[in-house]
Amino acid sequence: MKFEDYRPYLSPALAKATDLIMESGQGCYSTDVNGVRYLDFVQGIAVNALGHCHPKVVAAIKQQAEQLLTASFNVVNYPSTLELAKRLAEVTPGKLNSVFFSNGGAEAIDGALKLARAYTKRPAMIAFEGSFHGRTFGALSVTGSKAKYRKTYEPLVGSVYFTPYPSKDLCPNGFDEAQRTNFCLDELDHLFEYLVSPDQVAAIIMEPIQGEGGYVVPSKAFVQGIRQRCDRYGILLIMDEIQSGYGRTGKMFAGEHFDVVPDIMTVGKAIAGGLPMSAVIATPEVMAEWHPGMHGTTFGGNPLCAAAALAVLDVFKEEQLLDHVNEIGGYLNEQLQELQKKYACISDVRGLGLMQAIEFSHADGSPAGDLLAKVQKGCLEKKLLTLGCGVHENGMRFATPLNVKKQEIDQGIAIIDQVLSQWSKK
Incomplete structure (x- = not known):
C-alpha cells in the first residue's frame, strides 16, 4: 500500500507531514504497513496521553462498543458521560465544574467564545499574537500564530483584537522576562485605551503556555496580570488548555502553575486517550447563561469517548502519572540542555513537565527553520517522528x-x- 495511490482522493488542504501509512501502535511506538517501527514523539499531536493503545483504554472502548455507540447526548443520557462530567469536576481547579462536551479543540473554542458573549452580552474578544486555537471560523479568528492560516478567509469573526504574548519573538530584542512581562501588559492597557473599551470586551482568551507558538512559558506575573485586568473590567478569562492541560506540564492543568483559575476552560486532545473528544468547562454561574438551544452537538459526549476518558483518569490516579511527568520531564529537560551545550544551533530550551521544546537559530541569531526541516528529515530516516512549532517554524x-x-x-x-x-x- 502506497500513499501516492490514494492522494487523488484526499483534499490537499490537509497538509501531510509524511507519506507514512500507520497500521498499528503500542505505547511510544507506531508501526507502518511495511512493518517498520517508529519511535513516536508526536502521538497524534499530544493526543495519546497514555501512548498508543493503552490496554485499559482499549478494554474500556471494547466494553462500551458492545453496549452502545451513540444515541445523541442531546436526546438521552449515558452512564459513562455523566460519570465523566462528575470526574472532570473533581480534577478541575476552582469552581470549574459545569461541562459541555464537544468533539475537537476548535469546536470547543468556538463554544467558549459563544458562551463568553452569551454571559457578558459584550461583543469583543482579545487574543494573543503567537496563539493557535484552531481553524474553524471562530477559532481561526482568535488564532495569531501564522498569517497563512488566515489567508483568503477574511473577513473573519469581527471585534477580535490581538496583543503581544511575552515571547522573545514578540517583544523588543534584549528584553528579559520581567521586561517582556511589563511590555506585554502595557500593550494590553494601550489596547484598552486606544482601540477597544474594556467594558465592550467579553473575554480574553489565552493559552497558559503557547503550543504551536513555540511552547512559550510566560511569567507568573504576566498570567496573574491578565487575571487582574479581567477582574477589574468584568472580562471573562478563557484558558485554552487543549494542548497544555491534562497533565502535560506536570499539573493537571497548566494554569495551576500560575495560581490562576479562568472563568472558562477548554480541554481536548488527551482527554479521551486517542479518541475525538473535547469540552468547554465553566463555572455554574457562567454556564447558566447558556440556555437550552443556544449551543448544540450531535456527537459531543459520545459514550465510547467518555468510556475511554474515564479509563484515562483511572490511570492518572492508579499510576500517579503527574509525579511521573514531573520526574521524566525534568530528565528530558536535562538531556535537551546537554544537547544545547553541544550544538550552537540550539538557541533555547524551554517548557514545563513533558511540554518541552528546543529552538534552532543560525549563527547570526536568525530563526533556522531550514535547519529544523533537515533535522526532522534526518530523524524520520532514523525512525523517529518529531513535531515542529514556533511562529518561524524553527522549534x-x-x-x-x-x-x-x-x-x-x-x-x-x-x-x-x-x-x-x-x-x-560547537
Whole structure:
C-alpha cells in the first residue's frame, strides 16, 4: 500500500507531514504497513496521553462498543458521560465544574467564545499574537500564530483584537522576562485605551503556555496580570488548555502553575486517550447563561469517548502519572540542555513537565527553520517522528506519552544527537 495511490482522493488542504501509512501502535511506538517501527514523539499531536493503545483504554472502548455507540447526548443520557462530567469536576481547579462536551479543540473554542458573549452580552474578544486555537471560523479568528492560516478567509469573526504574548519573538530584542512581562501588559492597557473599551470586551482568551507558538512559558506575573485586568473590567478569562492541560506540564492543568483559575476552560486532545473528544468547562454561574438551544452537538459526549476518558483518569490516579511527568520531564529537560551545550544551533530550551521544546537559530541569531526541516528529515530516516512549532517554524516540540519511559527518552535524544552531529557543532 502506497500513499501516492490514494492522494487523488484526499483534499490537499490537509497538509501531510509524511507519506507514512500507520497500521498499528503500542505505547511510544507506531508501526507502518511495511512493518517498520517508529519511535513516536508526536502521538497524534499530544493526543495519546497514555501512548498508543493503552490496554485499559482499549478494554474500556471494547466494553462500551458492545453496549452502545451513540444515541445523541442531546436526546438521552449515558452512564459513562455523566460519570465523566462528575470526574472532570473533581480534577478541575476552582469552581470549574459545569461541562459541555464537544468533539475537537476548535469546536470547543468556538463554544467558549459563544458562551463568553452569551454571559457578558459584550461583543469583543482579545487574543494573543503567537496563539493557535484552531481553524474553524471562530477559532481561526482568535488564532495569531501564522498569517497563512488566515489567508483568503477574511473577513473573519469581527471585534477580535490581538496583543503581544511575552515571547522573545514578540517583544523588543534584549528584553528579559520581567521586561517582556511589563511590555506585554502595557500593550494590553494601550489596547484598552486606544482601540477597544474594556467594558465592550467579553473575554480574553489565552493559552497558559503557547503550543504551536513555540511552547512559550510566560511569567507568573504576566498570567496573574491578565487575571487582574479581567477582574477589574468584568472580562471573562478563557484558558485554552487543549494542548497544555491534562497533565502535560506536570499539573493537571497548566494554569495551576500560575495560581490562576479562568472563568472558562477548554480541554481536548488527551482527554479521551486517542479518541475525538473535547469540552468547554465553566463555572455554574457562567454556564447558566447558556440556555437550552443556544449551543448544540450531535456527537459531543459520545459514550465510547467518555468510556475511554474515564479509563484515562483511572490511570492518572492508579499510576500517579503527574509525579511521573514531573520526574521524566525534568530528565528530558536535562538531556535537551546537554544537547544545547553541544550544538550552537540550539538557541533555547524551554517548557514545563513533558511540554518541552528546543529552538534552532543560525549563527547570526536568525530563526533556522531550514535547519529544523533537515533535522526532522534526518530523524524520520532514523525512525523517529518529531513535531515542529514556533511562529518561524524553527522549534521542535516534544509530545511524548505522559507515561514515556526513560529509555525511550534516551533513544529519541540519541537519534537527535546523531542527526545534529552532521551539522554545525560547537
